[in-house]
Amino acid sequence: ARFPNNKRRAAVRFDASYDRRDNVLFPSRGLLLSTSMEYGSALLLGEMDFLTLSANARFYFPMPFGFVFKSNTAGAYVVNRKGGVVPVSERFYEGGPIQSVRGYTWQSISPTVTLGNGYDPAGEKITARLGGVSRFVQNLEVETPPIPVFPMLPLKLFLFLDGGNTWSETEKPFFFPNILLPKRDGTDLPLGMFYSVGVGGMLATPLFPLRIDFTVPLTRRPQDELINFFISAGSPF
Secondary structure: OOOOOOOOOEEEEEEEEEOOOOOOOOOEEEEEEEEEEEEOOEEEEEOOOOOEEEEEEEEEEEEEHHEEEEEEEEEEEEEEOOOOOOHHHHEEOOOOOOOOOOOOOOEEOOOOOEEEEEEEOOOOOOEOOOOEEEEEEEEEEOOOOOOEOOOOOOEEEEEEEEEEEEOOOOOOOOOOOOOOEEEEHHHEEEEEEEEEEEEEEEEEEEOOOEEEEEEEEEOOOOOOOOEEEEEEEEOEE
8 A cells, every 4th residue: 555556546636826926937026826735536536545735835035236035935745535554656755956955865855664574684774765744845045146158048146045854644744843753864853854055057048947056965864965966957946
């Protein structure tokens, strides 16, 4: 049930949004509020039962000298309405360059589960990233005005701070009064979250913004690199 194989997925999804941004690709002021609900059930001829609720708030504030302050807040929760476990395909993972906690390997921020008897023949512990049933991400970013480095291809630089995590059924997110998860992977988690800082640049090509990030995980685990480098297309939020 937790790791479904050859299972049919059927779901219906409803989205609502309120968009007051001045520009979709390069917003400098305004806000975007969105929420969604996704429901999977045997009633829809599927073989997995889940209900996912998510919300997102983005704010853009113009600053002096053409700088822009940007904030992205996202949260979500998923549950099996029949009382069983939530399959890994519907759970949440963090880490990566887009709308996540930058500075960490793709989907590496996740609760783990021990497999089998817990150890392989060499004595190494066997674990798998289980994914969380709740998530929270906060991205803060300051962006410079366009810099005419290349003809017709303005360059924008940015500085950012990210924080977030995912939590399993037995863990409490940071906003609950009693934090049950002060550590994960042997690392202390202030307020129960992972943090990173970084700098980078975004080149506004005619097709899409090309973005390069250099990030440093502040909540560093033994498996995390000191500096991570990402190349992505489009704005992170």
